[in-house]
Amino acid sequence: MAGSAVEDRTIAAADEVGIVEENELTRFERADEYMQLLDDLLVRRADGPSSAPSRSEAILAGLAAILDEYQEQSYLLDPYLERMVTPPIEVLQAHIRGLESLDADVVVRLSRLVYLYTKIRGYKAITNFFPHEVADLAPTLTYLEKLADPDQAAVGRDGEASVLNTCWELRYVLLLWLSLVCMIPFDLRQFDARSGDLGVLGLAGSGAMPTANRIEHVGRSFLSSPGKERDAAAVMLGRLFQRQDVQDAQFEDFAAFCSATLVSKPSAFLATGVLQALCEVVKTNDPAFVSGRLHSIQAVLDLYDDPDRRDLAGNGLVVKNQTKLTCRLGLKLLRPRKRRRFIHVRTLGASNDTASANDEADEDDDEDDVPDLIDQYISKLIESLQHKDTVVRYSAAKGLARLCERLPRPFIAQVTDAIVSLFHINIPDLYEGANDLNAVSECTWQGACMALAEQARRGLLFASSLGEVLEWVGKALLFDVRRGAHSVGANVRDSACYVVWALARAHDAEAIRPHALLLARKLVAVATLDRDVSIRRAASAAFQECVGRLDLFPHGIDVIRITDFYAVSVRKSAFLRCAVEVAEFDEYRSFLVDHLICVTIAHWDAAMRRLGAQAIARIVGIDVEKLGAPIVGRLRTLCSAKDSVIQHGAILTLAEIGAICASRDDASTHEALAALLLSTIDDLAASRLKRTATAQVLEASCRLVASAFDLFARTMTEPKHFSKADSWTTVVYLSLQDPDETVHGAASLAVRNASKGWKAFSVAQQQSNALVLGSYDYTRHADRFETALDHLMAIVDVKNAKTPASRYSSNVESRRNAYIALVRAIESVEGQCESAIMVTLLSGLEDYSTDQRGDVGSWIRLACLSGLSRLLSLFRGRHRRDSTTIAERDEYVTLELYDQVVGGIMKQTVERIDHVREVAGGCLLQLWNDERSATERQSWWRMKGGQVVKEAFIDQDGSMIDFKNANKLFPQAVKLLLIPRYRGQVLLGLLTSVGSKSDLGHRTILSSLIAFFSNPSSPSLLVEGEGEAYTLYDLFEDLALLLKRSLTKNNIVVPALELLRGIVEGGLLEEALEHVDTEGTRKWETILTTLQRTSTHALSTLKSHQRINASILFSFSLLPPSLAPCFAPHHRLGTVILDRHLKTFLSVPYPTIRARAAEYLYTLLNVHDLLPIAEEDEDEGEGKGAEEVEGVLTETRWATASTATYTLAAEVVVRELKRLLLPTAEEAVAP
Structure with a gap:
């Protein structure tokens, strides 16, 4: 039931997530609020440095929070982008031009705001709103140069340089701005002559580097940056080399710089930046430029083919950009071709989609204009499909598809064959129709699937190859290979769903029709029975796309209604509702059952096996007569498997089938099925189970036993189908010997008499049998109720533990389980019990047993607390x-x-x-x-x-x-x-x-x-209505009474004395004595004397060091208050301690206690100034006596001295302290 509760909470949480996901934004609802905050931020830039920046930072944080809400739907901001971007960028423009001086903090905040825009909407959309005036080129370039070169003068006022130099957002925004400004339609050489007139802006004189070179130099300096500046620098260089005046003069030098840098400084950051820049250059320039400079670019690309230069080949970003550059070079070498594309058109009243083709011209299949380098590029891209990083594989997949769009049809078929051949790597053929996928690389399979998906999106998979492609895609949909303690293949299955989704969008329905039924079955199986939620959702989306565009899947609309995005998001719902409802259609039922038996209940994850077993049982419940016997027969065969995982899944499924059938009213079916289950139990009880059964197998076997007996109970017949009379007891006894408590819980469902032979049971059997007795349905077995209660109470009856007939268990777990079983038994009969049960549970609260594991008695106390609470609630509810x-x-x-x-x-x-x-x-x-x-x-x-x-x-x-x-x-x-x-x-x-x-x-x-x-x-x-206030005196009185009743219980006496001593030493007693009258003083002296006498009771006979030490220290702690003025003139308590007990305290036969007592007494005398100090002009008798006491206490070796020595020392201390501290007879009777 606990597992069910957890799953229900999971479903509820997922439902909440689904509600949130459905609440999609439809517009920029907080536009007015955002614009007001933006205005506040811009106004505050003029407040000056004296104003606290906390308010501006808060405003910026508020703007960022609003923008984050639209990260997934950033297009909703498009109508407002100009109003959002223009104001902050204009302020930055004025600052860069020198028209307005801003604090460094203001510049940083505005830069971060503009960066947030690029993060949410993308830099391409945001740079459209940047100013691109000619006057912006020189100041922007100069500003960036000073940010890039720390040796130059700092930008801004003194003390602000470090703030600006550490703001990477500022550099990123300025580089994007420069990438736009450098595209002005004027020759950049015209700006070189005017540079001398711009000294006020910090520019060099007329002999400075040409403007184009300066821009390139700035871009180069940021290519090695690990942050976003590298991306912006690459974009800026790509735009720069798009200019005709720069291409001719500088690109060869830049290519040489790239090669030289990568050879001499193989940094991953620099390599990434160089390749990004080259990608941008190739992307923005025409094919003629790339063809003319192919050798220079290819030289950079070939650096990684040199075995001595492959130290960066394992870096994902480097290889990704290398792959992207390879693709773009190939695209520039190939001309675009006309393709016939299929466009699905739904005609009202038509039964199927019709495909219209773009027939403006026939397909262009001219093979003569394909350069030889294309083969090399395609080989590199196919190799990248097998890379370990997903980003590399995805980049290669997109690159291959883009190249194929410009290749003749025969070449495309060859590329497709090359991609499909990746599936064959490391796959030995076992027999026809089966493959061993254990050695397969998931990276290779995912890369191949993504490549096929990108091909399919562009309509580049032909009908002649669809058969083989879909065969491998079908295997990829179910790719789940166990590696170590977990399985791999989720990304493969996700990519396979992507392939099917893409096929539906761009291919003719007639080409897919022969494969539609098998494809539909596999998609349904993945959408309802996959382990990962993302895969189930992807398969559901692919199925929906196929139904909407192809209309080939049987019962497509009905299945979509069952397996929608939200229904399959929760695993339990997908297995137990979606799969079962889909199985009601004959076209899908057999495949789902096969998948559940062959894959799910043989899965490495036990949770998957449990859900699979429940799903099969519910599917059997659709038609027990038709499905029951065949499925049970297959499962019985699997019960003898050598693999315990398969065996567990099969046994558990049989148990679930028995449980689901027991809830139906068909006696003949019950008896026949029960006979099959019991014969299976007979097989399980063989010697093989004794040798190989795991805890999970034993648990499932016990559940199978319980299901079988439940079926017979409903048919009112006796279980007479065992070939061996004790088959089920063998299974149960094996389970009782297992240390796993989960197995014990399952065994409790199958056992009917746990008290028989109690003393002969092992500890594990005692634990499980005690728990079993609480799981009976005593409403049906009322005659066993009293016997079970007596047995359970006998297990925890410590009073009779030593009697010959006692069944008391010294095992803590057994006693705990007995308490739990008592409560469960009472609950099963709805609270019909005597008060003796409550008394038994109450006694369990006093169990403080300990062993090497610690306070194991706490387990019993917890069980009794829970039991008392539940029973009181039960009785109260029944009373109401x-x-x-x-x-x-x-x-x-x-x-x-x-x-x-x-x-x-x-x-x-x-x-x-x-x-x-x-x-x-x-x-x-x-x-x-x-x-x-x-x-x-x-x-x-x-x-x-x-x-x-x-x-x-x-x-x-x-x-x-x-x-x-x-x-x-x-x-x-x-x-x-x-x-x-x-x-x-x-x-x-x-x-x-x-x-x-x-x-x-x-x-x-x-x-x-x-x-x-x-x-x-x-x-x-x-x-209300009860007594007086509780005072400190009442506490002392209660503790005195408690000590008197518990003199033989050290576990009470010792902490009580420690608590009393702590209160006295804490000054609470002294404070209380200051506010009492004479009668109160007499009462306090009486109670303190009683406590002191009780604490030292039979001190000489005690063996517990803790008890003796606590008694001595408590008596010593009473000395200062006993000698207080409020107790004058008698000081009876002080007299008792000094006269009767002090010598005993210092002469106990335990060395460490003697030494500790002397040390504590010495500390006490000095801390409370109990010893008099003689003045120079007074009699030195008392002073000498005090010195003698201190000398004896400190110089005597209390722990090692002989008996005579420490006894004599104790007598001296007692004599002198009595003389110094206690009043004389004359003083005692003085008024």
Whole structure:
């Protein structure tokens, strides 16, 4: 059920995504807001440097956020582009020309804004709105030169150079601008003579480099940039060399520069920039220019063919641009040709599409004008189809298709054959119709598919080759090869869908008709049963395109309605709804079943096998009589497979078929199918299963057993079809021995008596059998209910653990499973139980078992918390529904038991383990919510102090406090001490946390208590109608009573003493003593004396070092307050500690404790200034006594001295401290 819940949440999330995707934008809805922000940004440029830039940055961020919304639909911005682009670019233009001086931050922000435009809409659309006046050339070029050359003077005022030089967006925008300005229709040499008149702009004198050379130099300097400047520089150089006056004078030098640079500096960034620039040059120039300079360009391209120069051949960007350059060279060498294109025209009333051809002229198939270099280029492109990077393969695929558009028809057929031949690489033929694809390269197959798709888009796949092409495309649609721990082939399947989509758009329906049915079946299988959502969507789109343009697929419109884009987006929906509904059509059913059996239930992913099994079962449910027996027969054969994956899928599918058939009312079919399933179980119980079965196979086998018995239960007949009487028990026992808890859960569906032979079971069997007993349907087996409950309670009955007949389990997992099973059993009979079950669960909250794994008892406490909460909710719901009387209510939960349960839950809310606190807090607040929502008529026992619970754990916004966060929880949780009824349990929980090995006690709990009692308003919060405020004295009194009752429990005494000592040392006691009267002083002295006497009870007989140490340190901590003026004149507590116990403390037989006691006493005496210091003009008796005490405490080797030595030292310390600290007899009786 947990898995189902997760899948349901996934479906809901996907539905939300679908809603968002459907809400597409239709216009620039925020245009007015955007223009207002843009105006604000431009106005603020005049604020000056003194104004804070934070507002301008916020405006820019707001503009960017609005633009990002239109990243996928950027064309909606087109009507507004001029108003958006012109203002910021005009400001930059004025700044570059020197007409307006701007701060560096303003320039940077405007540059970033213009870059955002190019990112959203593309640089080609944005540069159309750039100014291209002649006057812009010189200042723009000069500005870029200074940005490109760090040795030149900085651009802008002092201190702003670094800001501009680090702004790559500024360089990118200026390069794009220069690419436009350099196209002015004037000879650039005319600007060389005027350069001397532009000194004010920073230009060189008349002897400077020619303008064209300067532009080229700037472009070269940015070709090695790793950022967007490289792209803009390539565009600018392409535009520059489009000029006739520059081509003749400079291109050969530029080509030589490219070759020399790549040879001497094989940088990936520089190589990418050079190739990008050459691509732009070839793209923007006419064929005559390329033909005349082919040798120079080809020389750069051939550098990578040299084995000594192939160090950059593995770089994806370099190879991509090399591939692009190869394609563009080929395009320039070939002339365009006329092609006959098919255009699908839907005629109203016609049954099929009609294809009209562009018959202006026959196809041009002249082969004489194809240069020899084209073969070389095509070979390189086909080689690039096998590259490891997708971008390279896609570039090669597009390049091949573009070249083929200019090739004669026979040449196109040869290229197609060459592409198809890529599918044959590394494929041995096993037998006719089957291939082994394990050694196939997915890169090669994807490249081939993309190349075929690009060919198909342009109508370049001919009917004569479609048969072979579609055969391989069909295999690519199902290409899913396991490599290691996962499979590869998603990109291959996606490209194969692209091929089919492209075929539908540009080819004649008659050419595809012979292959239509098989193609439709495979597309449906991929669209509904593929593992990846993107592939399912791609196949759905391809199917829809074929139906809309070709009208060849059977039931096309109906299938589209079932397998639309959103329906196949969720895997569970695609498998269990779409595939099953499509299978109702006979044309698709057999293929889907074959695909599910041969591919899906044999998939490496167990989740796919589970969904495949459920899908087959639902398809069988369409027609059980017709489909049941053949499919079950095929699956039974697969159950004996040596591959555990195939075996698991087949067994699981049989189990699902049994479950789906059990829900139908056909007794004859049930009995026949059950016989087949049980005979399969008989085969599974053979020795082969004992040797090779995995946890998944065992789980599926147990589910098969459960399904078979469920079928027989519905037919009211006995299962008599086993050839071996114990076949199913063999399967179950094998499952019970497996350590996987999932297998145990499956076994619980098949087992009927888990308590038999309990002592003979292994630990794993005990764990699983305990869980099994909670999975019975006791409404049908009422006679076993009491027996099962008795057995489960006996498993956790620690009181009788040592009796001979005890079934108590020392295994934590077994006890935990028993508690879980108790709750499930009660739930199965809708809450019919006695209060003994609640008492048993309540006892589980006291389980603090530990082993090498830590506090494993927390597993039991968690199970009991969940169980108590569920049962209380169950009883409360039954009480509301049936209006039970008070007497009937008390049969389940008395008031006393209810309060014990609430107290036990509260105790766990202050546990040291975060997860236990979280679960306990959730249970407590669930009870509080249930009580709050109940009416008087639905009255039930109510927890005391509900308002305190609300104040402690409910935030002001109504949300629950984070119970995992100890720093936030404990300052609130200590408020539970205000509830007298549950105070004892809360104190025990706090002491348990204090006694943990972590620093939770002193770091969090102690500080929370000190803050609680230090705040006068906190203890004064009264629980309505119950007692008085809870004070520090009440806490000491409660702890004294708790210590008296738990003298033999070190796990309570030690943390209690540590907590008391922490409170005393924290100054809280001293503060309380300052505000009490004489009667209060007497009460405090009495309780402190009681605590001190209890802490040192039988100290000499104790063996626990922690207990002894805690007792000594607590007694020592009481010395300063016991000697305080408020206790004068008697000082009975101080007298008791010094006279009766101090010698014992310093003489205990444990060296480390003696040394620690002496050290703590010395620190205490000095920190609290308890020893007098003699003045020079006074009697030195007391001063010498103090010096003697300090000398003995510090100089005695308490850990290693002999008994006589440390005993004597202890006597000296006691004698001198009594003399110095305790009053004389005369002082004691003084008024």
